[in-house]
Amino acid sequence: MVRGTICRLLVRDVRFPTSLGGHGSDAMHTDPDYSAAYVVLETDAEDGLKGYGLTFTLGKGTEVVVCAVNALAHHVLNKDLRDIVGDFRGFYRQLTSDGQLRWIGPEKGVVHLATAALLNAVWDLWAKQEGKPLWKLLVDMDPRELLSCIDFRYITDVLTEEEAYEILQKGQVGKKEREGQMLMHGYPAYTTSCAWLGYSDDTLKQLCTEALKDGWTRFKVKVGADLQDDIRRCRLIRNMIGPEKTLMMDANQRWDVPEAVEWMSKLAEFKPLWIEEPTSPDDILGHAAISEALVPLGIGIATGEQCHNRVIFKQLLQAKALQFLQIDSCRLGSVNENLSVLLMAKKFEIPVCPHAGGVGLCELVQHLIMFDFISISASLENRMLVIQQK
Numbered sequence: 569m570v571r572g573t574i575c576r577l578l579v580r581d582v583r584f585p586t587s588l589g590g591h592g593s594d595a596m597h598t599d600p601d602y603s604a605a606y607v608v609l610e611t612d613a614e615d616g617l618k619g620y621g622l623t624f625t626l627g628k629g630t631e632v633v634v635c636a637v638n639a640l641a642h643h644v645l646n647k648d649l650r651d652i653v654g655d656f657r658g659f660y661r662q663l664t665s666d667g668q669l670r671w672i673g674p675e676k677g678v679v680h681l682a683t684a685a686l687l688n689a690v691w692d693l694w695a696k697q698e699g700k701p702l703w704k705l706l707v708d709m710d711p712r713e714l715l716s717c718i719d720f721r722y723i724t725d726v727l728t729e730e731e732a733y734e735i736l737q738k739g740q741v742g743k744k745e746r747e748g749q750m751l752m753h754g755y756p757a758y759t760t761s762c763a764w765l766g767y768s769d770d771t772l773k774q775l776c777t778e779a780l781k782d783g784w785t786r787f788k789v790k791v792g793a794d795l796q797d798d799i800r801r802c803r804l805i806r807n808m809i810g811p812e813k814t815l816m817m818d819a820n821q822r823w824d825v826p827e828a829v830e831w832m833s834k835l836a837e838f839k840p841l842w843i844e845e846p847t848s849p850d851d852i853l854g855h856a857a858i859s860e861a862l863v864p865l866g867i868g869i870a871t872g873e874q875c876h877n878r879v880i881f882k883q884l885l886q887a888k889a890l891q892f893l894q895i896d897s898c899r900l901g902s903v904n905e906n907l908s909v910l911l912m913a914k915k916f917e918i919p920v921c922p923h924a925g926g927v928g929l930c931e932l933v934q935h936l937i938m939f940d941f942i943s944i945s946a947s948l949e950n951r952m953l954v955i956q957q958k
């Protein structure tokens with residue numbers, strides 16, 4: 569049973585100097601310091617449990633997100649946790665509809681990252697009070713209760729609550745077996761850790777050798793800054809992993825639409841499963857055009873790590889602009905909004921391969937994707953998550 573009134577909210581600016589080693593670097597983010605705005609919620613309940621939530625940032629931006637969390641804090645403080653989760657849709661909408669703060673969103677940018685951090689902390693607290701990991705809380709939840717956490721505003725033209733209910737009802741079949749499968753075998757994963765853009769060829773070779781030794785079979789390489797470098801690095805990694813293993817490429821929004829098509833046509837010989845974020849995350853029709861040109865070459869489009877909200881995902885799906893959908897546990901408005909995107913992806917039969925890798929993301933996203941497999945998608949085909957290589 570959920571319990572207690574939220575009596576304290578702490579938010580910390582946590583940063584790691586990853587830029588010093590080029591870790592996490594790509595064609596647009598050459599000096600990322602992996603960071604997080606980290607929220608801790610305390611209640612007056614005697615159990616002493618706390619809710620921990622975060623959103624991922626790249627360094628200096630963290631102080632701005634911390635400010636936004638503080639600006640939203642009054643929506644959470646002194647609230648009874650039962651009232652929050654008892655009307656989670658209403659609470660999500662209260663946060664995202666703040667009459668003054670929504671002007672600097674709405675449901676996008678810094679204020680939405682702050683919403684994600686706060687709501688992630690609420691979900692964590694709820695799961696802890698129920699004595700379950702988050703994925704299990706979601707899996708065990710009655711479909712109607714689960715749907716009551718989702719704000720369907722702006723997406724009912726593609727997914728009504730009743731359709732979502734039918735999806736969840738169908739997902740009940742074989743649920744126990746899939747849960748057992750997850751506990752026994754886990755979820756398929758890939759690594760990006762060998763091939764950040766700032767790494768030398770020697771580092772790439774060394775990390776790739778270690779990854780192969782550790783049994784990795786799916787690899788992602790950063791591309792997009794210099795074509796000749798990309799050709800050399802992609803050849804190197806493809807030669808090392810062989811023709812059978814899976815290779816993905818990630819351009820982190822570097823290109824114009826025609827440039828993306830031209831560039832990827834030159835990298836097609838390395839047989840990438842997908843090109844990720846080929847252009848601006850806001851350019852839905854641009855993604856559709858790139859997809860139309862590259863799918864015949866066997867290259868899918870993956871995007872989502874910088875998609876603001878469910879509306880952008882809705883339109884990407886409507887426009888057939890992506891073949892792999894990458895939710896982000898800390899950019900969308902927490903579990904609430906991620907649930908709506910998982911359900912839309914199921915309706916369009918597009919596999920979800922979440923974005924992760926940054927501070928806390930791999931840990932968070934496991935819960936969402938396990939729930940997706942057990943209760944929604946019931947499929948592992950063309951699906952994987954990303955885990956940090958040790």
Ligand SMILES: C[C@H](O)[C@@H](O)CC(=O)C(=O)O
Pocket residue numbers: 591592593594597600626760818820873923924925926
């Ligand atoms: C700046 C981040 O490291 C970014 O490159 C992550 C990313 O695009 C990914 O993991 O995918």
Ligand SMILES: [Mg+2]
Pocket residue numbers: 818820844845873923
């Ligand atoms: Mg990416």
